[in-house]
Amino acid sequence: MSLPELTDTTSPDRDELPGSRGEHFLQCALETSDRATRFYADQVLDHLNPAMAEFVGRMEMAFISTADADGECDSTLRAGPAGFLRVIDSRTVAYPEYRGNGVMASLGNIMENPHVGMLMVDFADDLIGLHVNGRARIVPREEFETEDKKVERWVVVDVQEAYVHCRKHIPRMVPVDRVRNWGTDDVKSKGGDFFGVKADRMSNADS
Known part of the structure; x- marks a missing residue:
């Protein structure tokens, strides 16, 4: 149809x-x-109720959607320990931007178009999600107290919509310890060229 x-x-x-x-x-x-x-x-609320605020506070990841002034979209993942997402009050959420983000795709979009969509999902226990849509602004690291030296700045989202994402199609996932290959020079192990784009381009350039 x-x-x-x-x-x-x-x-x-x-x-x-x-x-x-x-x-x-x-x-x-x-x-x-x-x-x-x-x-x-x-x-659908225009703020976070107490149950939503508690949910945000224990999330370890959030999917962030942005678009530039022409409507060209980008989505990204932000993750950290529980509490890395800050509920400032019922109408304000903040998340950190960590050192190492050189492309600035989502931040660049926010500079042109402040509308953002956040999706947080509990894959392990409650199998439920929360949408938070609003207007974002970028603020300096000093805006919020943190001991995490990796934080370079914050994105503050003024909440305009908050609503549930039902559990119908959310898969259950079991958290496990993560293995990180920090001490290797192998780009695939580090994840930087996992899909082989750089390797293919270097190979084509040499041929």
């Missing part, structure tokens, strides 16, 4: 709801409006 073309024929009463014009259009076109309206009413 092909999707209909986006038009301006969505119901005016959906303009006040969370979400984009595109999702509202598809809800009407595919007859899911009632289900979506219930979800918005039951699950």
